[in-house]
Amino acid sequence: MSQRQATVTRKTGETSITLSLNLDGAGRYRVNTGNGMLDHLVSQISRHSLMDITLEASRDPSGWHHLVEDTGIALGRAFRQALGDGRGIRRLGHALVPMDEALAMVAVDLGGRSCAVVDVDWAQENVEDLPGDLVRHFLEAFSNEARITLHARLLSGSNAHHQAEALFKALAKALRQALELDPRLGEDVPSTKGTISG
Numbered sequence: 001m002s003q004r005q006a007t008v009t010r011k012t013g014e015t016s017i018t019l020s021l022n023l024d025g026a027g028r029y030r031v032n033t034g035n036g037m038l039d040h041l042v043s044q045i046s047r048h049s050l051m052d053i054t055l056e057a058s059r060d061p062s063g064w065h066h067l068v069e070d071t072g073i074a075l076g077r078a079f080r081q082a083l084g085d086g087r088g089i090r091r092l093g094h095a096l097v098p099m100d101e102a103l104a105m106v107a108v109d110l111g112g113r114s115c116a117v118v119d120v121d122w123a124q125e126n127v128e129d130l131p132g133d134l135v136r137h138f139l140e141a142f143s144n145e146a147r148i149t150l151h152a153r154l155l156s157g158s159n160a161h162h163q164a165e166a167l168f169k170a171l172a173k174a175l176r177q178a179l180e181l182d183p184r185l186g187e188d189v190p191s192t193k194g195t196i197s198g
Helices: 036-049 065-083 132-146 160-179
Strands: 005-011 015-022 029-032 052-059 092-099 102-109 115-119 149-156
Touching (some): 005 065, 029 036, 036 052, 036 132, 036 160, 052 065, 065 132, 092 160, 102 160, 132 160
Parallel strands (some): 029 052, 115 149
Antiparallel strands (some): 005 015, 092 102, 102 149
């Protein structure tokens, strides 16, 4: 199996981002975006999926929107590049994750079609220092660029931090399951079309 790694650099008039990703890592991360909650959530993806993520990002002073969106874009692009043609992967994954009073469910399909259904209600609430609606926006940007189907739903909870952390841990666990190599599949692509590249 070829190494499933990628590095993406994204520089715009609003952000500067460099992100390296190893799908077959050990859950090691070094994340610095300038936003503590975003750092925390991206670190959860790394730790619980066992992907290694190194991320350095900076932004213009206009707010967090561009940084969060562009971080999701960079992570999605790196993920798709590292995945390659997806030979031998399980492709589908799901997870149900509790954190104290919060319970989150995520299901993913790495089949090459972008679709994000994110059922959270934080539009008027902050998750620590991160505007709540940007959590949804990050997941949508990641799904679009990674070309994956992502369903994310909060089933219970009252603390926004607990809910967001449970959601990102569930995403990580679902991705880990979907990325695993299926020994019965061998070098085949897990699709009747013969491709999951789009």
